[in-house]
Amino acid sequence: MVNPHLPLEAEVVERIQESPTIFTLRLRFTDPVKHAAFRFAPGQFNMLYLYGVGEVPISIVSDPQDEHLFDHAIRVVGRVTRGLEQLKAGDRLGVRGPYGRGWPLKLAENRDVMVVTGGLGCAPVVSVINYVIRRRDNFRRLVIMQGVKHSDDLIWRSRYSQWSKLRDTQVLIAANVGATLWPWHVGHVTELFDKVEMDASRAMVMMCGPEGMMQAAVDRLFEHGVPEDSIYLNMERNMHCAVGLCGHCQYGGKFVCQDGPVFSYPEVKGLFDVKGY
Amino acid sequence: MEAGFFPRDRFQTLLDALRQFGYRCVGPQERDGAIVYDTLTRAEDFPRGMRDLQSPGAYRLEPTDSPRFFIWANGPQALKPFVFAPREPLWRSERTADAAIRFSEINPAPEPLAVIGVRACDLAALRLQDRHFLEGPFADPGYAARRRNLFLVVVHCTHPADTCFCVSTGDGPRAAQGFDLALHESDEGYLVQAGSDKGRALAAPWALAPATTTQQQQADREVEDAARRQIRRLPSRNLRDDLFANLAHPRWEEVAERCLSCGNCTAVCPTCFCHSEADEAALDGRHSLHLRQWDSCFTQGHSYIHGMTIRADTRTRYRQWLTHKLGSWHDQYGRSGCVGCGRCIAWCPVGIDITEEAAAVCDGGAHG
Numbered sequence: 001m002v003n004p005h006l007p008l009e010a011e012v013v014e015r016i017q018e019s020p021t022i023f024t025l026r027l028r029f030t031d032p033v034k035h036a037a038f039r040f041a042p043g044q045f046n047m048l049y050l051y052g053v054g055e056v057p058i059s060i061v062s063d064p065q066d067e068h069l070f071d072h073a074i075r076v077v078g079r080v081t082r083g084l085e086q087l088k089a090g091d092r093l094g095v096r097g098p099y100g101r102g103w104p105l106k107l108a109e110n111r112d113v114m115v116v117t118g119g120l121g122c123a124p125v126v127s128v129i130n131y132v133i134r135r136r137d138n139f140r141r142l143v144i145m146q147g148v149k150h151s152d153d154l155i156w157r158s159r160y161s162q163w164s165k166l167r168d169t170q171v172l173i174a175a176n177v178g179a180t181l182w183p184w185h186v187g188h189v190t191e192l193f194d195k196v197e198m199d200a201s202r203a204m205v206m207m208c209g210p211e212g213m214m215q216a217a218v219d220r221l222f223e224h225g226v227p228e229d230s231i232y233l234n235m236e237r238n239m240h241c242a243v244g245l246c247g248h249c250q251y252g253g254k255f256v257c258q259d260g261p262v263f264s265y266p267e268v269k270g271l272f273d274v275k276g277y
Numbered sequence: 278m279e280a281g282f283f284p285r286d287r288f289q290t291l292l293d294a295l296r297q298f299g300y301r302c303v304g305p306q307e308r309d310g311a312i313v314y315d316t317l318t319r320a321e322d323f324p325r326g327m328r329d330l331q332s333p334g335a336y337r338l339e340p341t342d343s344p345r346f347f348i349w350a351n352g353p354q355a356l357k358p359f360v361f362a363p364r365e366p367l368w369r370s371e372r373t374a375d376a377a378i379r380f381s382e383i384n385p386a387p388e389p390l391a392v393i394g395v396r397a398c399d400l401a402a403l404r405l406q407d408r409h410f411l412e413g414p415f416a417d418p419g420y421a422a423r424r425r426n427l428f429l430v431v432v433h434c435t436h437p438a439d440t441c442f443c444v445s446t447g448d449g450p451r452a453a454q455g456f457d458l459a460l461h462e463s464d465e466g467y468l469v470q471a472g473s474d475k476g477r478a479l480a481a482p483w484a485l486a487p488a489t490t491t492q493q494q495q496a497d498r499e500v501e502d503a504a505r506r507q508i509r510r511l512p513s514r515n516l517r518d519d520l521f522a523n524l525a526h527p528r529w530e531e532v533a534e535r536c537l538s539c540g541n542c543t544a545v546c547p548t549c550f551c552h553s554e555a556d557e558a559a560l561d562g563r564h565s566l567h568l569r570q571w572d573s574c575f576t577q578g579h580s581y582i583h584g585m586t587i588r589a590d591t592r593t594r595y596r597q598w599l600t601h602k603l604g605s606w607h608d609q610y611g612r613s614g615c616v617g618c619g620r621c622i623a624w625c626p627v628g629i630d631i632t633e634e635a636a637a638v639c640d641g642g643a644h645g
Contacts, residue, residue, distance in 0.1 A: 003368070004415035004417075006367075006380055006382055007532065009379070009380065051370060051555055052372075052558035054554070054555060054556050075531060078583065092377055094378060094380060170551050225582070236582055236583070237587070238578075238579065238580055240552070240554040240569075242411075242555055245415065246569070246572070247551030248572070248579060252521075253606075255609075274524050275587075276592075277587070277597070
């Protein structure tokens with residue numbers, strides 16, 4: 001029987017500081033055979049193990065065709081991520097995965113794609129943006145909407161500028177508080193929906209961020225005529241095992257680690273505005 | 278298979294046969310005022326004539342003159358601790374001299390275990406735990422190893438407690454399947470029925486006399502009487518829609534004022550499967566053990582996520598427990614997660630009664 005709990009050893013190939021609290025680890029399994037066999041879909045996650053401390057679920061941000069390395073953008077929040085932050089190139093950690101169901105990118109082909117994110121740089125949807133841009137002809141318009149509390153919280157700022165120059169691509173960014181020289185909107189991200197240019201009835205929307213922000217965005221999308229089954233959300237819950245056993249990530253009858261972390265809106269709407277699930 | 282009759286004074290034969298087949302026997306015994314399953318080698322160790330009196334927040338044993346061994350309903354344990362270990366290592370990591378990390382599996386090698394005196398409710402709960410730990414996309418190796426090594430001797434329940442409601446969940450008092458041997462107890466002895474090849478192999482040398490029609494009828498009548506004596510029931514076997522239509526019911530607030538959020542109900546529940554994982558690093562830093570242990574949705578940590586707690590108050594925790602147990606289990610495993618054993622009622626320090634709470638929340642009108 002395959003032991004689903006056992007991590008594999010991986011090596012940090014490169015570490016990139018993205019913001020004061022966010023860093024990216026570029027990883028490779030130390031066993032070349034295991035590394036070559038590793039496949040994932042955008043939106044899936046790995047469990048990263050810090051030696052002697054514990055595991056955390058972190059989404060994979062790199063492109064599935066970049067077989068050389070796989071990347072995790074990590075925000076420092078707890079004991080494990082604070083320790084992972086200390087890792088340098090050449091250091092080892094444990095990795096198991098990939099887990100969960102990723103973004104519906106096949107379904108999104110030949111349609112307008114909109115990604116909506118809130119909070120501190122949202123790694124799960126960055127994988128979608130990169131995926132679409134690399135396969136640009138497979139998709140129609142790309143609308144990128146990002147909200148942050150303070151303009152300093154926006155990571156990958158230069159990437160957003162580059163993306164905004166691409167054909168058929170619209171970048172809409174809002175910061176509740178904007179520093180000087182902030183080129184984008186100051187205010188709430190939901191104020192930007194009227195500026196969105198896309199075929200709402202045929203668009204595919206993918207979002208991640210705080211649930212209150214996602215609910216507000218869903219409400220605005222409905223006003224603009226986006227059907228509910230074209231809206232996909234990335235859910236986050238406590239996870240210990242990532243294989244549907246430990247029970248922490250239950251969301252009603254769903255196990256976020258297995259049935260998600262990406263859900264269509266109809267799958268979660270029953271509990272979405274109920275606090276405590 | 279036809280039932281055979283086995284006199285009580287031959288019970289030692291059963292224990293010896295199981296030992297010969299390589300099993301350690303655990304069976305009911307009186308410990309600290311409760312019936313617990315513990316290693317048992319002699320028939321004299323059974324709690325002869327011991328009756329349990331259970332009510333919300335109360336569990337008491339009372340001796341009687343009965344010669345029977347199984348006139349109690351249940352104790353705090355079910356089969357859960359024998360398959361889903363309360364605490365166990367999952368794997369080990371080791372830091373080598375060149376700063377690499379080596380991971381190694383810890384393969385449990387459990388001894389074959391025979392449990393005597395299993396109840397129908399607990400067998401139903403084991404079936405649910407099997408579905409959770411073995412039949413999903415990732416089977417759990419520790420659970421699987423212990424489960425394979427289990428020999429189950431059921432005793433059909435003839436003495437339900439006041440807290441029992443297995444009739445309303447459809448899980449008892451008679452065990453229908455999933456056992457190796459099933460016994461029906463009378464004052465004289467036992468009707469024995471094999472439910473598996475292992476059970477047949479064990480019982481074959483005993484050459485039991487077939488049960489008489491009178492014995493069989495008496496056995497059936499006792500189980501039917503036991504079913505009739507149950508005073509508690511759930512409003513229905515599927516409360517999923519009723520519960521989720523009532524997430525704002527004032528009863529959640531009311532029960533939260535009584536509930537201590539202690540997690541006793543989840544510890545004694547034979548189907549609760551939540552567990553947490555943690556590392557236990559050696560002091561010299563050279564290796565670390567990755568462990569799991571039972572967790573409860575009533576703890577602060579259960580719903581913790583990057584800096585916030587999804588269920589910070591008792592209202593949302595009790596609601597999570599009840600709407601999962603009686604509601605979303607239907608989505609996950611096609612039936613309710615409650616087998617009607619009543620343990621959560623007896624072992625709740627403030628006597629919260631799941632049947633009463635479920636009825637109050639599902640009282641008719643929706644409180645969206």
